[in-house]
Amino acid sequence: MMVNTTQGEMDESLLEKKTGVIDNDIEHTEWIEYYLSGELVHRSAHITLKEPAVALSALGGF
Amino acid sequence: MANVQGLCSSFKSEVLMAVHALGQGTGVPAHTVSTADVIKAALFLVTGSRGVADTVYNTTGELAGTGNYTQGGINVTMANAPSTTTTIGWFNPSASLVWNNLTSSGAFDCVVLYNSSQGNKEISVHTFSSQSITAGTLTLTMPASDSSNALIRIA
Numbered sequence: 275m276m277v278n279t280t281q282g283e284m285d286e287s288l289l290e291k292k293t294g295v296i297d298n299d300i301e302h303t304e305w306i307e308y309y310l311s312g313e314l315v316h317r318s319a320h321i322t323l324k325e326p327a328v329a330l331s332a333l334g335g336f
Numbered sequence: 337m338a339n340v341q342g343l344c345s346s347f348k349s350e351v352l353m354a355v356h357a358l359g360q361g362t363g364v365p366a367h368t369v370s371t372a373d374v375i376k377a378a379l380f381l382v383t384g385s386r387g388v389a390d391t392v393y394n395t396t397g398e399l400a401g402t403g404n405y406t407q408g409g410i411n412v413t414m415a416n417a418p419s420t421t422t423t424i425g426w427f428n429p430s431a432s433l434v435w436n437n438l439t440s441s442g443a444f445d446c447v448v449l450y451n452s453s454q455g456n457k458e459i460s461v462h463t464f465s466s467q468s469i470t471a472g473t474l475t476l477t478m479p480a481s482d483s484s485n486a487l488i489r490i491a
Contacts (some may be wrong), residue, residue, distance in 0.1 A: 280471045301464045318472030327343045327460040328489045
């Protein structure tokens with residue numbers, strides 16, 4: 275598989291791959307990094323938002 | 337200062353004044369537009385100081401316009417009009433927000449939704465873990481489009 279990097283398209287087999295996951299009440303995030311000779315040349319992230327922005331209404335009394 | 341998530345206070349009052357059209361109006365008062373406004377999403381650095389006190393989008397604290405990022409952000413896809421249950425109204429973008437071949441100018445943890453059809457009035461601030469992208473893709477997938485999970489809920 276070819277990977278887009280800071281040095282152009284590179285074959286994945288030439289790169290060191292790291293992945294990670296963050297999962298909490300706010301988000302589920304999966305990230306992937308590729309390194310070439312220890313240098314970060316690609317990083318992508320897929321974030322699924324979980325926590326909505328909510329406004330709670332209240333009625334005033336007379 | 338850190339970004340803080342929430343519905344912008346100004347948006348709450350503007351909803352009551354029918355300023356925003358997050359979906360196509362149907363069979364409703366004459367002032368309701370027949371097409372939805374254009375809503376945009378912009379990314380902000382972890383130092384962006386965005387929060388519910390914001391009223392109008394501006395570029396302060398936004399990712400720089402480098403690395404295939406365009407300041408002002410991207411259009412939000414809104415195929416589905418806002419919906420309601422008995423007690424809750426909600427709106428959810430109908431597609432993920434995607435930035436391809438992106439190299440971010442710094443670490444970011446915040447996406448701001450604003451209404452570019454209505455003077456860039458800000459709608460909401462959404463935070464997540466600090467991220468940086470290098471020659472990669474950032475995908476922000478929306479939560480489930482229902483009364484419990486939608487991105488914007490008024491309960």
